[in-house]
Amino acid sequence: MSTFPIHPLRLLSYTTRIYLTLHLIYTHLYTQALTHGASMLPTFSVYGDSALISRYYRRGRDIHVGDMVTFDSVVKPGEKVIKRVLGMPGDYVLRDTPRRDGGCGGMMMQVPQGHCWVVGDNMPYSRDSRHFGPMPLALIKGKVLSKFQSWYDPRWVEDGLKPPELD
């Protein structure tokens, strides 16, 4: 008589299936990531928020201007970052940072083929396309769907690009 309630090989089989299913979900469907840092204030706090990310949008599929995307940091290898897309291939964007007083100036450019232009919401604290230039769409790992505080209270991310509010 076996001392295991389930045969070890069957247990190994179940464990492997669960692991592979979870791996498929995290790499191809949805994942959750803790966020930290000041570059996406006030959308994400410096500590303690997390983001629900859809992997459907990986490699830039169906991404539009105003979306928030996650990708591998080009500044700190191995670290993932979240930024907002301001330009897709063929769009025209401001390379420089607009000022709080409404002044601007600066130079403009067209986003090249296969690239996007990403900028953090808190511009003074963000290292983004203003520093490393247009980013390949292929580096995008997913799109942020919500600021995810709990399964019961997801705060869905609104469309970043919207008609102007009337004064």
Next chain:
Amino acid sequence: MPPPVELFPANPSLPERATANLKGRRRKDFDGNLMKCELLELVQYECEVENPNDRRAMARCWPIVRLFRRCRDREGPFTVETTAWEGERSKE
């Protein structure tokens, strides 16, 4: 390495530049009149954290509104950031 890009000032050349597509050819069914395109805005911020090492520190943020025009040519929609172009025009 990102590909080399050409930089240009928003004023006065943005409308003329916007008529070029990715191949450098003139866009079809778009005459360069940005004012006819849909006006959109995207709000970003300039935030200051009083004490970044304190997890309960408050952040103060000031909005910075960026303006965009969503235009269309024969191939579909494209966006043009007009923050500098329209901002400077409005001061004239």
